[in-house]
Amino acid sequence: MVLNIARYDFLLVAVVGFSGLALLVTRACKRRLPYPPGPTSFPVVGNLFSMPSREEWVTYKKWSEELGSDIIHAEVMGSHIVILNSIKAANELLDKRSSIYSDRPPLVAIRELFGMDYNIALVRYGTAWRHSRREFQANFGPADLEAYQPLEQRAVHCLLRNLLLSPDNFMQHLRHMAGQVILSIAYGIDVLPENDPYVADAENVMNAFAFSTTKEALLLDLIPWLIKMPSWFPGARYKKFARKWYPIVVGAVKTTNDKVKSELATGTAAPSVAAKLISKLDEDSTEEEIWVARAVPGSMYLAGADTTVSVLQTFILAMILYPEVQQKAQSEIDRVVGKSRLPDFSDQDALPYVQAVLKEVLRWHPVAPLGGPRKVVVSDIYEGYYIPAGSTIIPNAWGMMHDPAVFAEPDRFYPERWLSPDAPAFPHQAFGFGSRQCPGRVLARASIWSNIVGILAAFDVTPTKDGPPEEAYSSGLVSYVKPFRCNILPRSAVAASLVRATESEG
Known part of the structure; x- marks a missing residue:
């Protein structure tokens, strides 16, 4: 994610003289152990010009194979970056040594310039993060997850009806479904079947999040002085877009939060995460408690829908490219569920192949191919290699999931x-x-499963007459399939009638 750097963006940056002197001094620091291996580095700019501009995860895996190391070191304008390319390295550093690897880089552009400060996934390690995570987990226990199933099922049925009516708009229908689930759980909002303003806001937030994790925005953590540059300066164009997206993101979170506050005051608030947290506040509440009450549902709103949308896009692409998998999963559903009803959560344990499809979708192209960047707070040593304090740590989840020694x-x-x-x-x-x-993640898995099994039971997904789409993905913290076309048709007249019958659910 952090290393999605195009060369043309740095032509002026790379020749800024005052940076050169400072960086040369920095590189002279004393250390006894070597950095992990990496591509050839040059004075001042480091690996600036060897960084990939697209599908970074593929390049990082290739480097790992060529250098014979599961951990790679790169340097950009004096900033150290360490890329983890194996499950072993990730488990050792991010799990076993989590006390020093749980921090985030500042992520100034995402959190501050784009208004994503209420996304707890991006918050720096500390008391506010721990507090918000505890509250998040408190709302997603086993009893809560079971209580959410009916609304998840309604959202799936709404998706199936939309696919029946306008299959060409399947990308938009996926976003509507994801927004419907998140808005209901987070804020108790019952959205309209189409053209819902809150769903539109949620989509705007998703778009802002996608752009806020592109190279222009993320350069700030590698080259902090870029924030002082005008928007026309190479590498600083993100500032123009930040001015557009900041009020949209902040306004969306404020609107939903204020709606719940108003409903609580009048006694009309529907059950929701926001209502539960806001109702616990009083005049003695600390700033942190007030922030947490907004951040927990805000995190769901700011990033929660992205995971589901990305995974389901990958699922549809996989069904087109691997029709034998689709047919085998449909046969299992027909055998276990039958053709006289649509599947529901009670069928989950009896459909092992559908569960395997879900697992394979998550492995084949992870939602966040490069995970979320970490910052190591003290210098560390791994397998004889030196990792400097302050290094940005990139877990190449895609590379781990595509390790032939494991898969x-x-x-x-x-x-x-x-x-x-x-x-x-x-x-x-x-x-x-x-x-x-x-x-x-448990809620996300349940939602993804219910959508996958519903689509498989009701529809055949096939390529258009132009042939199957390309397996191509966007870069960024969350990776999406690049837009493609396909045919989504009901498997039978009976399947179509079952989908239409769900209209009575409201």
Whole structure:
């Protein structure tokens, strides 16, 4: 994520003279152990010009293979970056040594310039982060997750109806479904079937989040003085977009939060995470408690929907490229559920192949291919290599999930790998590492499963007459399939009638 750096953006940056002298002095620091291996570095600019501009995760895995190391070091304008390319390295550093690897880089552009300061996934390690995470987990226990199932099911059925009516707009329908679930759980908002203003705000927030994690915005953590540059300066164009997105993001969070406050005052608030947290506040509440009450539902709103949308896009792409998988999953559903009803959560344990499809979707292309960046707070040593304090740590989740030593034929979409007696463990790396692992991952898995099984039961997903789409993804913290077209048709007249019958749910 942090290293999505295009060369043209740095032509002027690389020749700024005053930086050169300072960086040369910095590089002269004394240390006894070597940095991890990495690509050839040059004075002042370091690895600036060898950084990939797209599909960074592929390049980092290639470096790891060429250098024979599961940990890679790079340097950009004096900032150290360490890339982890194996599950072993990630477990050792991010899990076992989480006390020094749980911090985030400042992420100034995302948190401050784009208004994402209420996203607890991006907050620096400290008391506010720990407090907000505890409150988040308190709202996603087993009883809570079971209580959320009916609204998740309604959202899936709404998605199926929308796919039946206008299948060409499937990307938009996925976003609506994800927004519907998040808004209901976080704020108790019952959205309209279409053209809902809150869903529109949620989509705007998703777009802002996607842009705020591109190279222009994330350069601030590598080259902090860029924030003082005008927007026309190479590498500083993000400032123009930040001026556009900041009021949209902040306004969206404020609008939903104020709505719940108003409803609590009149006794009309629906059950929600926000209502539960806001109702606990009083005149003696601390600033941190007030922040947490806004940050927990705000985090769901600011980033929660992205995970579901990205995974389901990958699922649809995989079904087009691997029709035999789709047919096998549909056969299992027909055998277990039958064709006289749509599947629901009670069928989950009886559909092991569908579960395997879910696991393979998460492995084949992780939502966050480069995980979330970390910052190591003190210098450390791993396998004889020196990791300087303050280094940005990039866990290459995609590289880990495509390690042939762990996953045979890693580029192949093959759910059967999860059904063998010696199957690898569930791909938890898709949801992060250690104490920074996504606190809403169990809810996300449930929502993704219900959508996958619903689509498989009701529809056939096939390529258009132009052929199957390209397997291509965007860069950024959350990676999306690049737009593509496909055919989504009901499997039968009976399947179509079952989908229409869900209209009575409201």
